[in-house]
Amino acid sequence: MPGGGTQNSLRKALGAIKDTTTVSLAKVSSDYKELDIAIVKATNHVERPAKEKYIRAIFAAISATRPRADVAYCIHALARRLSRTHNWAVALKTLIVIHRALREVDPTLQEDLINYGRSRSHILNMAHFRDE
Template identity: 65%
Template sequence: MGTFQSFRKAYGALKDSTMVGLAKVNSDFKDLDIAIVKATNHVECPPKDRHVRKIFSATSVSRPRADVAYCIHALARRLSKTKNWIVAIKTLIVIHRTLREADPTFREELLNYSHRGHILQISNFKDDSSPLAWDCSAWVRTYALYLEERLECFRVLKYDIESERFTKSAGASKVPTRTRMLGCDELLEQLPALQQLLYRLIGCQVLKESFKIYCAINDGIINLVDVFFDMSRHDAMKALNVYKRAGKQIENLADFYDCCKGLDLTRNYQFPSLRQPPPSFLATMEEYIKEAPQTGSVNKRL
């Protein structure tokens, strides 16, 4: 087994070296192609920052959109062709970091690309070279689903939840998120998208991004309760489902946080205080639905 793994490492290194050599000779985007290969090579370690920064530079707002589109195409090609779990995870990490840290042009082009192709839909990915590789393949697929959901959530919200700045103003105990101020229609559209994103996040266990998503959902639930008794029956039924799901997700998130709090890595993290929506309010919601107007809202009917 050890000999086989050594062979795979040597073979992976040879493939990376060959691809770098080909990029130097054949590519019109030589520096970018080399950076992508080196950032997503077969070495079992995180992508090196200097290579990732070159990818950031290639997708900056100052570059032609064609260059940004080529970068996405190159990453998609790298992801679709590999059968190695290390390369796949590192490619997803590069995409994730570029979404978070690079210019918005990358996200915009990635959204355009995902309409035509399916860069992150790798449900059939598997590396069966070892038991570890097989197990990691499942996480690769789950991670890709989370990133796909992240893009879908952006389509619905029209902003990136991770870029939100919850800065406290003077004398304020808490700055509300955008979901706290939404109207009924937008709230019922955005909360399910955020809940689905949180579901995918818990599945692949990406910790820090859960903080802002939870805060947005929590503020949205507070807003939902405030406007609930003005809703039509149709909207109230959707709101009830959102409220029920929020309660279940808080339980799952609490279990996830309990596991994470014991890690040295999270020692200095400020975990949000989780607040369970009162289960007693469910009965009140259900009673209202029985008497709620079929269409419009209570305020509009008065």
């Protein structure tokens, strides 16, 4: 398709701008700056696996030793990232982070995810996802 390469380059550039803007806003306005930055960097628009250091930062925030409010915030931030994206790479990376967290972090995370789903829309509901 003519112009497909240009369109793809534009999408990648816009994704990078969105990620940079989100990180900049987190640095200024978030109570959970480090966590918000780690979530954006672990689930960025780049079509490469996430860096392990950002995934580990997320896992540290949702460990059993953390206050449940911190865990709830992390779950909410991941759910928000998943629900707002229209990019397959961001959605896939977010799902991978959630999957790995369920496998590698404390089992109480499963309960927290279930409770989150009871009080709000289900975190893994991808029915309205569209890659644009």
